[in-house]
Amino acid sequence: MKRARLSRRALLRGAGGIAIGLPFLDAMLREGRAAAQPTAAAPQRFVVFFSPDGSIRENWTPTGTETNFQLSRILAPLAPHKQRLIVLDGVDNEAAKHGLGDDHMRGMGAMLTGIELLPGSTQGGAGDPAGLAGGISVDQKIAGQIGGSNKLKSLELGVQAGSAGTVWGYTAYAAAGQALPPVNDPAAIFSRVFTDVGSGQSALAKLAAERKSVLDAVAASYGALSPKLGSADKQKIDQHFTQIRELEQRLGAAATPVGQACVKPAAPGSLDFRANDNFPAVGKLQMDLLVMALACDLTRVASLQWENSVGDARFTWLGIDRGHHDMSHDADSNGDTLEKLTQINIWYAQQLLYLMDAMAKVPEGDGTLLDNTLIFWCNELSRGNVHSHPEMPYLLAGGTAAAAQPLTMGRFLSYSGSVPHNNLLVSLLNVFGLPDKTFGNPAYCSGPLARL
C-alpha cells in the first residue's frame, strides 16, 4: 500500500494556523511532493459529489463527438481537467420514476441505490408518503470492497446539508433505511478523521487497549440483549451491535501505521457553518479536509453533499437572493431564473475544479491523488421545474489508474433511448473490482453501462 508521505515538519508548520485553509494544505503538499517515495501501487478512491435541484441541460451538455467535444458553459470551468472527465448524457434515473415519494425524494433515494423508497411517513410534494432509500448505496458497496482496512470505511461530509431524518437529506446508505448522515461541521469532521492521528505510539497503544476492553464489553451487552427482544427492537439492537464491532475494527486499524504518516493538523477555526453566506467557506474547509483524509489514506470512500435534495441555499455570493429550490420551479420562459440556475451550476463546477486541483497537488507514485480518485458528480433531478429523471446531469471525473478495471477518461458519452442509471452503478462497482452484473432493482438494470 502506498501512502502520500507528509513530513512531520510540514504538518507541524501547518499546525500553527487557525484553520486548515489552502495555504496550509499547499505547504504540506509541497513538502509532501519532495518526500513522496515511488513505491507500490497507490489505492483507488471513490468520491461522490452531490449538488441538488437539477441542472439546465442546454447549458450542461457538451457538443461534439465522444473524443472530440467542447465543454458546455456549466462544465467550462473544468477545462483544465477535460482529459480527466467522462460526461454522460442520456442516462435516466429509471428507479426514481417508480414507487412511493415525490420526484425529489425518489430521485435522491434512487440516486446511488437504484431502488424504490421504503414506506414511511415523509410526505413530499406529490405521491405517497415514503421513508428512506430501499437499499445500500453504491459508494457503500464500494467501501465494503476497498475501505475495510482504513480508519474510516467511508466519510460523509455535508455543506449545509439539511432535511436530516428524511430521504431528502442523505446520499449514502449502509443498507435499506440505514442512512449515513453527512456531517456539516468541519470541526466535527476534523475531530472524527484526525483524532488520534499524530499521538505518540505508546499513548496510542494504551488508548487502543483501553478502548478494546471497553468496546468488547459494550458489544457484549448488545449481544446479550438482542435475543430477548421482539423483532423490531432486535433489529435496532443488532444494528447497533454491528456498528460497535465495525467501530472497533476501524479503531484497531487506526492504531497502526496511519499515525506515522500524518500528524494531527490544526482544528478548523470557529465558523458558523450553518450561516447561508458561509456556504462557500464551509465547502472549501470540507474539501480541504476531504483531500487530507484521502491523502493520508484514512478513508478511501467519501461523499460530499452540497445542500440537500430540495436544497434552498441562497447564492448571495453570486448576487442571487432567491433560494436555489425556489428558483428551480420557475418556468423556462423566465430567462433571468434560467441564467441564475446556470450560474449556480457553474459555481458547483468551480468547486469540483477546486477539489480536483487540490487532489492533483498530492503526489502519489508517478502520478497524483487525482489519478487514483474517481469522482461522481450527481444530482437528484435532471431539471428542477419539471422534476424529471431522464437525461440526468451525471459526470465522472478524476482517474482510475489504480482501479481493478480502469476507465478511459476524456470522453463525452451520449446515449439515446432510455438507458437506466443502474447500469452506470454496476459499471462503478466493476471499476472497483466488484463482479456484480446488476445493482439496485434489477428491473431497471441490464448490466454494465455500454461503451463506458
Add this chain to the structure above:
Amino acid sequence: MYRTSLCTWQAILCGVPLLTAAACSGRIGEPEPPAYRAYDANGGRPAAPVVAAANGGNAAASSQAASAASGGSGGSAPVALDCMPGVLRPGPSYLRRLNRFEYNNSVHDLLADTTRPADAFPPEEKSLGFDNNATALGTSPALVEQYLNAAEALAANAVKNLGRLTTCDPASKGAAACGDDFIQSFGKKVYRRPLSSEERSALRSVFDVGAQTDFATGVRLTLEVMLQSPAFLYRVEFGAAPQSGERVVRLTSHEMASRLSYLVWQSTPDAELQARADQDALRTPDQIGAQVERMLNDPRARGSVAHFHDQWLQLDRLASLDKDAQLYPAYTPDLLPLMREELRLYLDYIVWTGPGTLDALLTSPVTFANQKLASYYGVSGPTSDQFQQVTLDDKRYAGLLTRSGIMAMLGKPNQTDPVHRGKFVREQLLCNQMPPPPANLMIKAPELSATLSTRERFTQHRTDPACNGCHQLMDPIGLGFEAFDGAGRLRTQENGQAIDTTGEVASSDITGPFDGAIELSSKLAGSEQVRQCVATSWFRYAYGRGETPEDACTIDQVQARFRDADYDLKSLIVALTQTDAFQYRRVVTPGGTQ
C-alpha cells in the same frame, strides 16, 4: 395527482370527525392505509369490538393490527377496537433510544455534566413532528462513534471528582471492593434499575483492566461502558413477569420510574423516583399520579414542556428569518431572539404560573417584553433589556397566534403569507395534514404589487380549480391575519387600502366566517377539534409513537381527563400517565411481532 392526507387518515388520527372530503380532493375513493380503514367507515369510531393483545384475547388480531398500524403491508383491514372495561390495550411499545435532548439531560443529572455532548450528535429523524419517535430513532456509524467519544470525555471529566461517583475509599477497603461498590450503586443510577450479576461481573472485568493503572482509571473505563450500554442509551422494558396466558403486563416499578422521568423531565429518574421504584411503589394509578404531580413542580418539567412547544409550534424556525429592510424598517434581526424569548416566557406563563389552560394559550392578552420588543409592539412599560409582563390591547391581540414571533415566522421576507398562516392553523392546531402542491404544477407566488392587496393577489387560489381544492382550506384562514405584516407587526393599511381581515374556516367543527385574528383565536379556543389535536400531539410526544386503532381507549381516557380539568395543560400531562398505553405493555416475545 397527489395525496390528500387532509381528507383521509390524518383526520382519523386526530380523532376528529371526518372532514368533508370534497374540498381537498385529489384522490377520493382510493383505498386508505389499511390500519385506518375500519375507523374511516365509521366516522372516527371503531366498528365491531374486537379484543386484541388483551389478556384472554386474541393475539393474532393484535399482531395484525400492530403490523398494519406501523406501516406494514397488511393486506386485509384489521378490525378496530372498542373500549371494554377490564380489557387492557396498551398498543405497541418500542425500544426508545435517548434523543440528544434526553442524553444531555441524563448526563447532566447523573454526572453534573454541563458540556452538552449530544449537541454534536447527528440530528434525530423527526417523525410526526417530534424528535423522539421510537421507530425513527436508529443509529448510524457516526452516532455510535460519537457515543464512544462522548463516553470517554464524560468519564474523564467525572473521575476528576471521584467523590461524586462513589463514597467507597479504595485505600481502606481495597480497589476491588470499591470497584464492586461503584458498579452496583452508580450502575443502578445509569441503568435506571439494579444490575444483573452477569452485568456486574462484565463491568468488573473492565474495571480490573483499568485498575491495573489505578482506581480512577478502573472507574473511568467502567463508566465508559455504562454510558454506551443499551441499558443507558435505550429505554429497555420487559414489564412484570406474565402470569400464564397473560399477553399484557404492568410495567415494573423501575420501568415506570423511567417512563415518568423521561415524560415529565426528559431525563433520568431522581433519587425519590429511584427509591419508589426500589420499594416497588410505582404500580397503581394513584402512586403514579402522585409522582407526576410532584415532578411537575420541579423546574425540570418546564424544560420538557418547552421542548414539546418548540416542536409542536415549530419555534426553531425563529432561528433565522429574512425580512426586507426597506419594507419593514422597524424590524431588525436582533428582534428575533427577543421574539423567541417572548414566546418561551409566554408559554411558560400560560402553563405554569398563569391560567394554565389551552383556552388562555390561544386568547390571553398577557405577554412578556423588554424595552426593544415593547416598542415593536407599541406598548409602554419595560424600560430596560429585562423582560417583564405586559398586557397588550385585547382589541388587537389575542393569544399565541397574534404574537409577533409567530406572525413574523409565518410571513415572507417581503409580504404576508396567508397560505402558511392558514396551513399552520390547519396542521398544528386542527391536526389536518395539508398536502404540498402537486409537483407538476408551476408554482409561482403572485407578483408583488403597488396597488393590489394581498387578498387580491391571491385570487387565483380561489378561482383556479387546481389550487382551490386545498387552498380554500388555508388561505381564508390566513387572510384573517392580514392585520399583521410580514414581519409580525400590526398594520392598518396595505397599498393605501384599509386592511380587510375577514376570513373563513371550512371543514372543521368551527366552520364559518370570522373577522380578524381575535375572533379566529376565540373560535379555535372553543373548538373540540383543537383540544383533541393538542391531546393527540401530546400523545405522540409522550409515548414516542403515532396512534394506532388499539389506542382508542387510551385516547378516550386522556381526552376525558383533559375535558374534566377544563383543558388545563398540566392536567393533560397527568392524564397521559393514567392510561393503558402508559401503565402496561404487551408481553415481549423474543423475535416476535411487537
